[in-house]
Amino acid sequence: MKGLVVALQFLTRLPTPRIAVSSDEFAASMRWFPAAGAIVGLIVAGGGWLGGRTDPWIGALIALLLWTGVTGALHLDGLADIADASGAAHKDRERLLAVLADPHVGSFGAVAVALQLLAKLVLLHAAIDQGQVAAIACIPFAARIGPLVWSRWLPPLHEGLGARFRGAVRPIDLALWAAALLVAAWFFPTFLVVLLFFALWGWWILRRIGGISGDGHGAGIEIGETLLLLALTASGSTA
Template sequence: MNFTSFWLALQFLTRFPVPRTVTPGPAALGWSVVMYPLVALLIGMALALLQGALQYQHAAPGLAAGLLLTAWVVISGGLHIDGLADCVDAYVGGYGDAERSLAIMKDPRSGPMAVAAVVLLMLVKFGALMAIYEKHINLPLLLIPVIGRSFVALILLTTPYVRIRGLASPLVENLPRRPAITALAVSAFCAWLALGPWPLLAAVLAVWGLRSVAIRRIGGCTGDVLGAMIEISEASALAACALIEV
């Protein structure tokens, strides 16, 4: 493992600039998944700093939530939102047929149910961000991106990857098991200490539910499933933070 793995994770998960062109090897690709929580922490730091600046300027809660959500989407480049839309289209249009569902996931067009799912998820995030902003708490923004991306390693280690020569195939083949589990455990423990059990439990239930649906419908996971998992687990944990005192 070297800095190449970190730059790969940063390049894939965000639109932050990297200092040089990264030429990945198989081992670096696998280790890049271990770096996901660290890159997610950078995303969280950017969001927490933005919220702090908005609080300093006494921005209205609705405006602050809108700017935070926009920044969140821009930083990730909408990568995971695309996965969510593809999964919803496949679930609705696949009629339970795995091959048909996988073919729909590769279609760049989005149907009305996919659009509705993305809008609803953004509304949940917007409302939760507004509530968190009004409570003047910053830890959820710092750690929830970490929670969502930490589960990627868990899904890759426990779920068949069904897309032959898919985008995540090299990650699955070269993912170091023990470091990945360690990174997940440390991330979950820190989130538990900082946020309490409920946001983490909400994210775990969301991930377990989506994994169960994916196994039932397509026999495992794909890159789109991973993206959808990140978005849904983030929204679930964020809503839990908004509903309780952190």
């Protein structure tokens, strides 16, 4: 359970016991990312359910506030950086990497974050209105399987978090979380769309940027969550 605590400390703002870990132990905490996502999902779904008893829009707003607050907007920062870097891609690779490393948020990044928050709000409203709160709880879990896949598959972009995580994810970790995803998909079949997304996002990152980094992981998690919400609500509207 030490790995789960470390994963929660890294991925969330939730209060956790302070523990000292080595560099290897910190890297190994990535194996627990989906479990940390499940905890985030329970909090988000709980807020959405509570607010949705008054009105779906109130539920969606509470859920979104909790989603952003619990994670500390960590993944939104990655989305902004990837969007800014992609906007500079028409220059050259050196320019792209320079923009990716710049801590400031540019116009592409600001627009990407605004659209992401708007999309989540609208889709959360639709999911709550359709009574799919239980599925909302599983979405952060499913999206956080992606970093395990990308760490095993893609080369690290530079010496950083991506490089530290690469050797920490074992085949058994992927197998166990894939099995858990299949269990979730038994109840919510549209979740299987995330497997295609993992492949497409990894291919795009490799082709456009050349390797995975913390920003690539964060942006992938954010886009994966929105895609899962979209697939969920689309299936509910046609049911």
